[in-house]
Amino acid sequence: MPSEQEFLSAYRQDDYPRPSVTADIVAFRIRAEESDNYRQNAATKLSVLLIRRGGHPFLGCWALPGGFLNPNETIEQCALREVEEETAVKPAALMSVGLFSEPGRDPRGWIISNAFVSIISEEKVHWQSGDDAADARWFDIQFERENGDEVLSLTNGDISLRAVLTEVSSNFGKTAYAIKDSGGLAFDHARIIATALSALRDGAREFDYIFDFLPETFTLTQLQNVQETIMNISVLPANFRRKVAALVEETDAYTQGAGHRPAKLYRRKLLKG
Amino acid sequence: MPSEQEFLSAYRQDDYPRPSVTADIVAFRIRAEESDNYRQNAATKLSVLLIRRGGHPFLGCWALPGGFLNPNETIEQCALREVEEETAVKPAALMSVGLFSEPGRDPRGWIISNAFVSIISEEKVHWQSGDDAADARWFDIQFERENGDEVLSLTNGDISLRAVLTEVSSNFGKTAYAIKDSGGLAFDHARIIATALSALRDGAREFDYIFDFLPETFTLTQLQNVQETIMNISVLPANFRRKVAALVEETDAYTQGAGHRPAKLYRRKLLKG
């Protein structure tokens, strides 16, 4: 038997077929809607960042931002790099939602993709609004069951995409979907978005990262809105406040000029570490 | 601009560097210990399957089973294939725990690995005990905090491996570790095992897959033992029974000849679908 050194210098990776590997980013954000009544708090929507493809394949289709993994980086670093390139913003959180490796998912060849959920806080989005030449837009998300299927609707002004999926398995609390109709989204991105949203919702129950959608200080009503918007539920303020009380700490500041009683601003309380 | 067909036929994947991709399996099992007293129920240990490497690199070291992804399969299919090849058993469950892509993790070159937790039920393990020529063994797991670090101890008879890790981040409830001392385990497998165990424990709280460790019918005490062994806790029988009551259904059968009161055998109740 050869020595380890001999083995390694004789080893040729090219002898085996290898896929290209990408990281795709499902960047979520809570978007405040315009309000008719300036005294009323703005309604909020969950939205996702899509980019209009400027090249083949799926030319002109909307797709998730993403890019190829380089040899000198981890997939997390790659994902972070892609978010920053695309949004000029450092995301508050990054969570892997799995490797998508279905043969044929990319017409260019054997390309597998690790998808990530990334959370962009409202505050930071303003920095880059309209600074990028690429056609990147935030689409409001609606994801609902309709006679057996899951329908994912994405809207931005006049543009409206409607993908239809089926829930195929729910292994270990992780839900997976199959595409019935991509709704015009590129690649298997409808499936990736559905999976990412499902993971986001699972986690929102824990309050752990609802903070990442907000600026450093926030009102408890804003925080409640984030959870309600993500999970598509509504809870009573009294109960919500009781539950998050241990996770936040007061500041001295209050909201101003909202046309109604000002709200105390809170900050996330760091528990351990 | 060329047409999509022209673009695709001109596209050359070889122009970009590509990693090799593997699936590594962390196969868990609940192992019943030999008992001194035949009237006493056997104690149980959580154990993991390791394989002694017969080639370079890490020749002679213990490593997780795994193998390269083929172009015509998904990473889940690859993982399933590897478990079946290695254990001759169809695992009860398979859950991804993430992509390990740290540059330099494999001395052969750029090789990234998606790790999976797989659960093997005690019943099925007997089928294959000792049928494989390869040196594959089940190691009992101990994973405990020791002055700031996490120590992972794996034992099988005389063989004892002791890896030291540090918790580096706990993003979205998923805990990640860095290796301080690999304890003789190949590659970054100490880290992968720690991450997988952490994911396994997180899920055991939900009862969702503690069933997968057991045969089709089981006693409630066995079920309780599985949860206690995985999570390294102990709960009161009355309370455990109350909680799982909705998840199981009675059978007509009882355990026999145990030297004490027989226990009713239960079966998992399928709730939805």
Add this chain to the structure above:
DNA sequence: CAAATAGTGTCTCTAAGACAATATCAC
């Protein structure tokens, strides 16, 4: 009967949900 596990009843305490009431600002 003794050893050992199987299984049940019930008390307490906490947390979740529902509801009602009060507080405070801009106009």
Add this chain to the structure above:
DNA sequence: GTGATATTGTCTTAGAGACACTATTTG
């Protein structure tokens, strides 16, 4: 005062944990 949201108090109920007790087998 009115509109709108902010904030607090408390009742009820479901569930978790603790503890004590009874039941059933083999030797």
